[in-house]
Amino acid sequence: MSNYVELFHRLDALLVSNCQFWQFMPFAERGFVWQQNPQFCQWLMSIDDSQLQLLSQDIHALTTALLPWIKDAEQLTQIAAEVSPLVRTERSVPQGFESGIPGRKWQQITAFNEVLPRLGLPWLEWCAGKGYLGRVLAVSHQQPVTSLEWQQQLCVDGEQAAKQLQLDINFVHSDAFSIESDTAIVQQQHAVALHACGDLHVSLLQRVAAKKGAAVSISPCCYHLIRQSHYQPMSAAAKTSALVLSKHDLRLPLQETVTAGNRVRQLRFVEVSFRLGFDLLQRELNQTDTYLAVPNVQKALLTQGFEAFCQWAAAKKGLDLPLNIDFEYWQRQGELRFAITERMELVRQLFRRPLEMWLVLDRACFLEEQGYNVVIGSFCDKPITPRNVLIHAERGDL
Template sequence: MNFAIRATLVDELLQTHQAYWRFNVYRGAHYQHLAKHAELLRFLLALSDEQVQALQGDDSRLLNSIAPHFPAAASILSLITLDSPPTVIPVHEPPPGVPGRKWQQISAFIKCHTTISRPAVEWCSGKGYLSTAISQRFSLPAVGLEIDPQLVAAGNCFAYKHHTEVKIIDCDVLSDSVYQHIEEEQHVLALHACGGLHQRMLSLAVAQHCKQISLAPCCYHRFIDEYASLSAQLKLSPLHLTSDDLRTAVRQTNTARKGETQARRTLQAWHLGFRELLRQQGLASHTPLPSLPQHWSKTGFAAFCQRLVTLTQLTFALPSNLDAAENAGWSLLHRAERIDLVRMAFRRAIEMRCVLDSVLFLEEQGYRCSLATFCRSELSPRNLLIQAQLPRSD
């Protein structure tokens, strides 16, 4: 299936199923649209905590298991399935200081390239571990562009220690100063550059006629005021993705630590418990509530509620005994986690639409493109890799 057809099908599927992925049960949204899916609801509500956790972290497993009760799941699965990643066992241990997981991602990213033969420019390079690995592996000069001066300094020390021809440059890629670093004969690469930053990379690389581009995108909602499609094809679509939609695309927690997951769940349960209190007080239970940072999970439900009352400037006195509301929060969470699996079933399709938009844009500009997963989702759920090349003009 070519990219244009795949994008059309993904876009149509998202349009016709908006009710299923544009509702947020954690914000107190009702799910009347699931009323006609009694079998699906029964299946979801009977799942154990372990099953929910496994399905939350694995798109194929989730889609395969709900497919008998929700026919759209089979279509989603066929549209999101790409070539599998090669099993990459890094040849070398990570260099000292490089986190193991990051090193494995870098090894997998590089392994997907048959060769890299042009000087590399790494977009939003952090400490430039990818630049250094490329420079070593292919004996090429590389430049990393990074806004954080501390990362720039640390990256230059790292490159120097490894005797590479790598320079990390202090550069805001959203500013005009970036133009001087992008040239036609370069290979522009990014591993996990966020939304607005990778859209900028593609626009600039195309404008400068860069011969080769490799992009593993992430966090589509970041560095963007309002998502605008890059491709002429998807610009014509009536579907406009909001920031919340883009957040749904990256809602996969299988790389989170156990403590982080527990803290997130506690805050979600308390949010739902607080909503229950609002409902009991006759206050609109869908009032927007701010998210509190993770450390609030270490306080207690009463302190959490008091903080929300202060932040939302709601005028009601909290009951002296909050046990019932807290318990209600936990049982609402139990239900919400199961219902939310329906929204989760669409997250990769939303991500695929964003990525296909980039691919179509590059194709429209004359690039030959490929799209594959470059690593297992346990290593990074942001595992899509676009490779684009301008055909030789001779």
């Protein structure tokens, strides 16, 4: 059993046995889902907002705080931290190459390039956008690049930039899921995908493996962008897992807590508590226990107060509001539910990186099964991009 398969099974067991702490939709629940553990709920409610902020930004503090309630907290955080930075080899890129590329994207691209081995193979850049990465690969490896992208304008812009920089880049305007795009994948090639979403990178890995492509390196993102209703495990290891992941579950790895200022936090409090309050009201009126999604709202409407919001939401949903509604009561209920929802989201944060690792390991195990030597690591620091995991695979017989 490889290290990755072993790690996958350990992580899988932890995620399965603790699924009551993360596999649910907080905003769809009326109250805490842990009613059978009232002390845990009381403790969560005793956390004030500044502590909540603190814990949501410090995984180690969160782990320690949750340890009395979730005995596997430490182990989960430890396993998720088993991604070490990949070794970077300095690769100089001529001046001017960064022109027109947003700062963070440039840092991601140079970091990605610097952790890739020099295999002397032509490159395939999957879901290339304007081919920013391809430009850097072309110049620092002196190998031709094929950049496949779906949006025509991005291909046009990318082609123009490549021409100006005199680079050997060929854009293929194609849907990555189409049969035709298959012809872009060949055996003697190093395929790369920087932040290709969900099924787009999954289908690349499957097709590279099917063609016994020499090497592939991806940094996955947007795990929830899949064509099926639920996650389709790739590896034999994940196929035996008891976990069935919905799109909502698959969003968890991307739910990074961003440090928002007071004003943004206050706006969010108003909007979300209004929505949750209205939802409780409609549950009462409709005699249902099902969450009712309400469309996006113009922020100006929120300044008109809860009642105006309810009138608007009811009209949108074709719901008749009786005249005797105690709007103050439902607003308070919404605010209380907001506090509960936030605390349930806080607990789910403990599982964010472990779930991402489960998904990354599924890809790594799949590639190993297909005859590849696989390395997982981080290619840059998290402030540059939270999606900083890179999976690199080379055929054993290369």
